[in-house]
Amino acid sequence: MSDNWNALVNFDKQHLWHPYTSLSHPNPVFPIKSASGVRLTLADGRELIDGMSSWWAAVHGYNHPTLNAAIGDQLKSMSHVMFGGLTHQPAVDLAQKLIDITHDDLQHVFFADSGSVSVEVAIKMAIQYWASQGQPKKQCLLTIKNGYHGDTFGAMAVCDPDNGMHHLFSDVLAQHLFAQSPNCYGQEHYDKEAINDFEQLLKNNLSSIAAVIIEPLVQGAGGMRFYSATYLKKIRELCDEYDVLLILDEIATGFGRTGTLFAYEQANIAPDILCVGKALTGGYLSLAATLCSSKVANGIGNGKYPTLMHGPTFMANPLACAVANASLDLLLHSSWQQCVNDIEQQLKSELQPCQQFNSVKEVRVKGAIGVIELHKPIDIHWMQPRFVELGAWVRPFSNLVYVMPPYIIEPDDLSLVTSAMKLVVSEIS
Numbered sequence: 001m002s003d004n005w006n007a008l009v010n011f012d013k014q015h016l017w018h019p020y021t022s023l024s025h026p027n028p029v030f031p032i033k034s035a036s037g038v039r040l041t042l043a044d045g046r047e048l049i050d051g052m053s054s055w056w057a058a059v060h061g062y063n064h065p066t067l068n069a070a071i072g073d074q075l076k077s078m079s080h081v082m083f084g085g086l087t088h089q090p091a092v093d094l095a096q097k098l099i100d101i102t103h104d105d106l107q108h109v110f111f112a113d114s115g116s117v118s119v120e121v122a123i124k125m126a127i128q129y130w131a132s133q134g135q136p137k138k139q140c141l142l143t144i145k146n147g148y149h150g151d152t153f154g155a156m157a158v159c160d161p162d163n164g165m166h167h168l169f170s171d172v173l174a175q176h177l178f179a180q181s182p183n184c185y186g187q188e189h190y191d192k193e194a195i196n197d198f199e200q201l202l203k204n205n206l207s208s209i210a211a212v213i214i215e216p217l218v219q220g221a222g223g224m225r226f227y228s229a230t231y232l233k234k235i236r237e238l239c240d241e242y243d244v245l246l247i248l249d250e251i252a253t254g255f256g257r258t259g260t261l262f263a264y265e266q267a268n269i270a271p272d273i274l275c276v277g278k279a280l281t282g283g284y285l286s287l288a289a290t291l292c293s294s295k296v297a298n299g300i301g302n303g304k305y306p307t308l309m310h311g312p313t314f315m316a317n318p319l320a321c322a323v324a325n326a327s328l329d330l331l332l333h334s335s336w337q338q339c340v341n342d343i344e345q346q347l348k349s350e351l352q353p354c355q356q357f358n359s360v361k362e363v364r365v366k367g368a369i370g371v372i373e374l375h376k377p378i379d380i381h382w383m384q385p386r387f388v389e390l391g392a393w394v395r396p397f398s399n400l401v402y403v404m405p406p407y408i409i410e411p412d413d414l415s416l417v418t419s420a421m422k423l424v425v426s427e428i429s
């Protein structure tokens, strides 16, 4: 590596925080020069096949000419204007597209600048909805364990209470309710015990519960756990029966990842409030959205507290909206369903053999997501460079070695990634 790159890595080590790391004991980082398609090119020229889609986002791969052009075109008119008192075509077009592709009930869109912020907005909407209905005590959320909804304080308060370092912030975090997370991966039926636990909490705390918040079908960073569509359907039924709002966090699952455009479609239900982000811009820029039904929007707007008090500086950023519009067009005009289905089949056949290794607890696949859960936490200092040696970009955490590649990945490239996963897991067995 050249002196320049070495200097960059050294500066980084001393001054830059990376996600979920310590500055005093940093994890290894690799300088990257460029990315194109499913290939990440490191500073020393090595190419890695991307298994991560940059955390669920880059579904079309990197440096896509259509997405590049959308940003270039938008730059010619304006890169940003405030959304207070102004509106513009990219935002209106994107809102129209989101309304068109989500459930008919969802008619109103709030653009946020990250997934976590869209969750904050969803929580605010739910609490404000009930306050506007004359029920200001309904401020609590019910969720399930092993969830992940972001790192800001409101979102963090509904993340898994044990693996999210809640104890450190327990005096400042809002106190919410956590039901058992369901054990029904790969099953048609729901987990009755988990549903009973959920219903008990709902029933016993009804006067204080504003909404249920949950990631549909796939719990991401809280454990990469999957559960059945019937469980999700049951959650919707219970929300209806007890009259609480349902917030679905599709920030990770949205835009095709689980095999349907939105995971909730598999349960044939609709949320009252929906959060999307990540793949919304094809991984180009940070943008998220909170959609809600007319019941929620009018419930707030015509109620005692009609103004939704939220307004990020970069709300509905035109560049981000323009690239999101292009990314959605690209997705909807592609054979994404076939791609996701093919990836799912390949992940199943190539990862399933890992089940034989002593280190492996479970292999699970859902849509274009493949997970190997290990019995013990991984050593990232060993495992990350090992994947790089093998030419694959896989970023494990906790006891999970998992991938969610770009939808455009070719079978040979995916095989390189799954072979690397197999080898790495075999080496710790």
Ligand SMILES: Cc1ncc(COP(=O)(O)O)c(C=O)c1O
Residues within 6 Å of the ligand: 055, 114, 115, 116, 117, 119, 148, 149, 150, 151, 215, 220, 221, 249, 250, 251, 252, 253, 277, 278
């Ligand atoms: C389900 C879910 N919700 C919320 C978030 C937070 O999104 P962001 O990192 O854009 O704030 C994430 C990010 O991983 C997520 O997976």
